[in-house]
Amino acid sequence: MSAPAATRVLLDGVGKTFVDARSGARQRVLADFSLAVEPGELVAVVGASGTGKTTLLHIVAGLVQPDAGTVDVGSPRLGVVFQQPRLLDWLPVRQNVTLALEAAGLDPAAADDALAAVGLTDYAGSYPTVLSGGQRQRVAVARAFAVEPDLVLLDEPFSALDELTARKLRLLLQELWMQRQRTGLLVTHNPLEAALLADRVIVLAGRPARIAASYRVEAERPRSPEDPNLFDLHSRIVAAL
């Protein structure tokens, strides 16, 4: 768990077909798909709905088994932020974080620092049901980073939030990212979010999905959402979509 990120994600020739339980229709989401995420790199996967972005992330997380190909991730400690916060509503905010810490074999006391980092110190003893959507998602971010993850997986983490809140959380995420080098995969349909946060942006298109375009983002962190260079990249991503 030392400073340099060591986790590499290698997908080679991965294929996944879903079969609709009712109609029996087969949907080939991924076929012969390959992708490498280097240690310490944050790769954003951008694409329209239904292009297999989330499937890709679930395969890396081990939630979905591919039909073909190899997935080489090692056994990293995961920090995952889903589209919905996925908190245990019957436990106070702090305990939602300490459970993940205990499961990772870490000191549960670190939960308070993690909550402080996302500005939720005052809510540590509250139940998630009294928090706003943005606050709940912050708890999810705190939980993901509290476990000192080797690999961070972000599945459209801010798409369910209003734009202003999402913008704040993106900057918060950037801040957390800069504190320690990690390997990460961000799935999003927001090109600007991808350009702001990632080291590399790949655009998925078609079915089965293929990499339609790939861009390296050279800008130094911290980046600003107003950076004209990022906006330029954003336009190119949109064009590729």
Add this chain to the structure above:
Amino acid sequence: MTATDVRPAPAAPAPASTAPRPRRRLRGGLPALAFLVLLCAAWQVMSALLDSVLVPGVPRIAAELVEIVVDGSFAEQLGITVLRVGLGFALAFVVAVAVGIAMGRSELARRFFEPAVLLGLTIPGLVWALLCVIWFGIELINPVAAVALSSAPALMLTIYQGTRSVDPDLLEMAHVYHFSRATRLRRLWLPALAPSLFAGARLGLSLGWKVIVLVEVFGMSSGVGYQLNNAFAAQNVAAVLAWTLLFAIVMAVLEYGVLQGLERRAGRWRKAVSV
């Protein structure tokens, strides 16, 4: 960072709003009290009109009731019966949680246990009582097994149906964060299943009470059912009614005092809705 947060104050969940004020609770109990008073009055009128030893009046029943309580036999017999029901129910509960969750998680387990549940639901408690008396005689295992066998199927079904309402997203979350099996059970499954567990507990306990009386009538020499049988043999209708009433009171205390209290506790995280 917190400038955009809509909620103004750190939220300490307001506990006061859910607990009814004593006065309101008193007023809430008035209709129930009215019913009971009316029932007693009607019974007394019927008893006076029929003028039969088989329909004793309210004072006669009350005297019997007081006697049973005062001479200590009620506490003693009730303790015996409650222990039997408690053990049987606990056994059924533990098995039903394991089987119910397994049925909800695995298609194979569901297909395997489904006939057992359906069969169990259709077998009358009376049959279990008879069989257990025949098999186990006067051992403690007799009433415990009878209560467990008659309440487990309903519990399993309720818990199985509850597992289908558990959010699969949370199971994925528990998977990626490598929650241990014990943590999953204690922090995810049991709280998520709480509404089903309470519904199941109510159903299971009521089935358990019914079958324990039968077992004690047929095969035991102690307990509330045995006393009922004694009173029946002596044609003491007042005693039969007194034992039944006391039993009902204990049930009510369990329901209102224990189960509802636990349920409130388990649901205190729920947002108070004011509309």
